[in-house]
Amino acid sequence: MKSDFIQLLKETSDIDRHSRWSEIKRKIDSDSRYKAVDSSSRREDWFKDYVRKLEDKRDKDKDKDKDKERDREKDRDKDRERDEDSDDERKEREKQEKQERIEASIRKRTEEVERSLSSSLRERDKEREQHKKDEAVQLFNALLVDLVRNSEASWRDTRKQLRKDHRWELAELLDREEKEKIFEEHIESLFKRNKEMFHKLLDETNISLVAGWKEVKKVIKEDPRYSKFSSSDRKREKEFSDYMHEKYVQAKADFRELLKETKLITYKSKKLIEESDSHLKDIEKILENDKRYLVLDCAPEERAKILLAYVEDLHRRGVPPPPTASEPSRRSTK
Incomplete structure (x- = not known):
């Protein structure tokens, strides 16, 4: 993905070291290689790296030109050496070469210092930009908390309202896609919180496992958590149905756990029940003391079905192994 994005930059001819990302x-946001990168900050970072490399290449090219010029100068010096015979001229030439070496050394050291300083400044600028970006995110989140409290709000409609607030401009470092993403996260958080409050309202209401939406709606519709969850009755009813389904499934799971805890029910229970109803009545009498049994009073047939299925399963398994069956035999040596 990064390679494709860099290739896109290379194909964009008017990019140079002075180009600005904005x-x-x-010019390139319609290209599929641009869209493939789902983070705007990553695109900008890769662009800045690319431009820096253009600068580095330019500096290297300059160094190569200087080296070539220096080589040509040396060749000219050699030609002059062949033409110059006097000792005074040779000494002057040597003095000049020494000075050139000193100047070249100074230039090289200066370039190294400048490169090091430039790298440090770039890193500092990057950190400063990130800090500004984080501040912009915090400002925009604060704006959403103050102005967007409806979990069913759309980005298209809400954006007009947000633009009127001065904090919209303070968050200008965020592009449109980043703002929309933060907005969607805020909406998701609002919906989750409203859903939790709606479920809490249902928990606090004494609802039978087979209760219908219409009868429950009459009981809870005056509570602010009812209307805050959604303005759509269809959505409220769907959420209620999902809630009741989960509650019913959990009630049956809890009842099965109760059966496992009831020691009166064994692999012999099926035969005892077939011989007489008294064993089944004894089992039910014990189960009636537990809330996990009583909560299914609204679905007696389903509860009986689960009980008999459990009895049948124990019968099919037969005599359970003794508790120490999995341990090595320990016989007395006396």
Whole structure:
């Protein structure tokens, strides 16, 4: 993905070391290689790295030109050496070469210092930009908390309202896609919180496992958590149905756990029940003391079905192994 994005930059001919990302991205944002990178900050970082490499290449090319010029100068010096015979001229030439070496050394050291300083400044600028970006995110989140409290709000409609607040401009470092993403996360958080409050309202209401939406709606519709969850009755009913389904499934799971805890029910129970109803009545009498049994009073047939299925399963397994069956035999040596 990064390689494709860099290739896209290479194909954009008017990019040089003075190019600005805000101008270039408008020229390439319709390309699929641009869209494939789902983070705007990553695109900008890769662009800046690419431009820095252009600068480095330019500096290297300059160094090569200087080296070539220096080589040509040496060749000219050699030609002059062949033409110059006097000792005074040779000494002057040597003095000049020494000075050139000193100047070249100074230039090299200066370039090294400048490169090091430039790298440090770039890193500092990068950190400063990130800090500004984080501040912009915090400002925009604060704006959403203050103005967007409806979990069913759309980005298209809400954006007009947000633009009127001065904090919209303070968050200008965020592009449109970043703002929309933060907005969607805020909406998701609002919906989750409203859903939790709606479920809490249902928990606090004494609801039978087979209760219908219409009868429950009459009981809870005056509570603010009812209307805050959604303005759509269809959505409220669907959420209620999902809630009741989960509650019913959990009630049956809890009842099965109760059966496992009831020691009166064994692999012999099926035969005892077939011989007489008294054993089944004894089992039910014990189970009636537990809430996990009583909560299924609204679905007696399903509860009986689960009980008999459990009895049948124990019968099929037969005599359970003794508790120490999995341990090595320990016989007395006396």
